[in-house]
Amino acid sequence: MIRVGLVGVGAMGRGHLEVYIRLMEEDPSIKLTALCDVDPKRFEAREGNLNIEGVGKDQIDFSRFHLYADMDAMLDQEPLDMVDLVIPTYLHAPYAEKALDRGLHVFCEKPMSLTPEQCQRMIDARNRSGKLLMIGQCLRFWPAYEKLKETVENGSLGKPTAGYYARYGGTPRGSFEDWYLDETRSGGCLLDQHIHDVDMVNWLFGLPEAVSTRGVNANPGAGIDALSTIYRYPGMSVATEDDWSLNGKDMKFQMRFRQNFERGAVVFEDNKLTVYPNGESSYVPDLPADNGYYRELRYFLDRIGDGEPIATAPLESTRDTIRIAVAERESARLDGEWVPVK
Numbered sequence: 001m002i003r004v005g006l007v008g009v010g011a012m013g014r015g016h017l018e019v020y021i022r023l024m025e026e027d028p029s030i031k032l033t034a035l036c037d038v039d040p041k042r043f044e045a046r047e048g049n050l051n052i053e054g055v056g057k058d059q060i061d062f063s064r065f066h067l068y069a070d071m072d073a074m075l076d077q078e079p080l081d082m083v084d085l086v087i088p089t090y091l092h093a094p095y096a097e098k099a100l101d102r103g104l105h106v107f108c109e110k111p112m113s114l115t116p117e118q119c120q121r122m123i124d125a126r127n128r129s130g131k132l133l134m135i136g137q138c139l140r141f142w143p144a145y146e147k148l149k150e151t152v153e154n155g156s157l158g159k160p161t162a163g164y165y166a167r168y169g170g171t172p173r174g175s176f177e178d179w180y181l182d183e184t185r186s187g188g189c190l191l192d193q194h195i196h197d198v199d200m201v202n203w204l205f206g207l208p209e210a211v212s213t214r215g216v217n218a219n220p221g222a223g224i225d226a227l228s229t230i231y232r233y234p235g236m237s238v239a240t241e242d243d244w245s246l247n248g249k250d251m252k253f254q255m256r257f258r259q260n261f262e263r264g265a266v267v268f269e270d271n272k273l274t275v276y277p278n279g280e281s282s283y284v285p286d287l288p289a290d291n292g293y294y295r296e297l298r299y300f301l302d303r304i305g306d307g308e309p310i311a312t313a314p315l316e317s318t319r320d321t322i323r324i325a326v327a328e329r330e331s332a333r334l335d336g337e338w339v340p341v342k
């Protein structure tokens with residue numbers, strides 16, 4: 001039996017809650033018993049407000065869970081094996097450390113933390129506790145991106161030559177104390193939304209030698225709200241873009257990529273992955289139907305069950321993602337100068 005406590009039932013927490021409700025139906029050894037949120041209204045909300053279509057929208061019966069306003073109280077009173085932290089980023093490191101030190105496995109949302117130093121403290125806490133800690137860099141479990149990783153690794157289209165990765169959407173509003181728009185608490189778009197593509201670039205190609213970023217601010221105090229980065233890898237061109245200041249009424253959140261190889265390309269657009277081998281007809285590969293939110297939690301619970309290490313998203317790698325993002329921020333401050341990744 002894996003007994004889970006979920007901390008943070010905001011926009012993304014609702015998405016996790018839906019996943020656990022499904023997992024409990026599929027697997028009687030998983031039991032989400034307790035929810036914790038400082039805002040009691042979160043236990044009444046009829047619908048979440050995440051920007052990913054179809055996630056966090058279910059009607060939830062909160063009476064089936066033990067409800068807490070404080071993680072310490074939950075940890076004191078509930079016999080748990082694992083906590084899932086879906087709280088604002090500035091709380092990731094202290095809350096993960098606390099739960100690990102109390103002998104629990106921890107799943108924690110992305111980004112790992114605000115600085116590489118805080119990430120290191122989380123790694124140290126994991127090492128001390130002997131428990132598992134994994135960061136929800138969900139694209140590593142998103143079928144289209146997983147297929148891309150497989151194509152990079154199996155060489156079926158030759159070596160990667162040029163890649164373009166992007167996400168766009170509206171400004172995140174209505175979060176807890178508007179924490180997203182406070183750079184000191186979220187790291188801004190660069191460390192929050194953009195971290196997905198930074199993590200993808202890192203997962204696919206490892207640490208770049210250097211980065212060059214230009215970015216602009218749209219919301220005072222929010223840091224960089226829109227940016228473009230190029231990454232220096234030997235013999236390969238890689239670029240990312242992000243913008244969370246597209247506030248047109250019918251603008252929908254989008255994520256996409258185009259990765260070119262010596263013998264073809266893989267393109268993800270409008271939630272559809274297409275493979276274009278050079279000189280041949282394109283095709284749409286069969287992919288698992290479940291999204292990365294479900295698959296990352298299933299993966300983590302399976303690792304608690306079998307005791308195997310977290311190979312798909314090791315902490316040292318998700319910390320490196322933060323190292324790259326911090327170099328991007330420094331480059332933006334220097335108006336696009338190349339900054340080595342330290």
Ligand SMILES: NC(=O)c1ccc[n+]([C@@H]2O[C@H](COP(=O)([O-])OP(=O)(O)OC[C@H]3O[C@@H](n4cnc5c(N)ncnc54)[C@H](O)[C@@H]3O)[C@@H](O)[C@H]2O)c1
Binds near residue numbers: 011
């Ligand atoms: N993987 C993804 O695609 C994705 C998408 C959105 C958000 N996220 C991440 O999920 C996390 C949460 O984001 P969100 O959009 O749900 O934010 P949110 O503001 O909507 O929700 C945060 C929740 O945490 C609660 N909270 C704040 N302080 C708390 C504390 N000390 N103890 C207990 N609860 C507390 C708030 O009341 C709120 O309900 C962030 O790390 C964010 O980056 C990931």
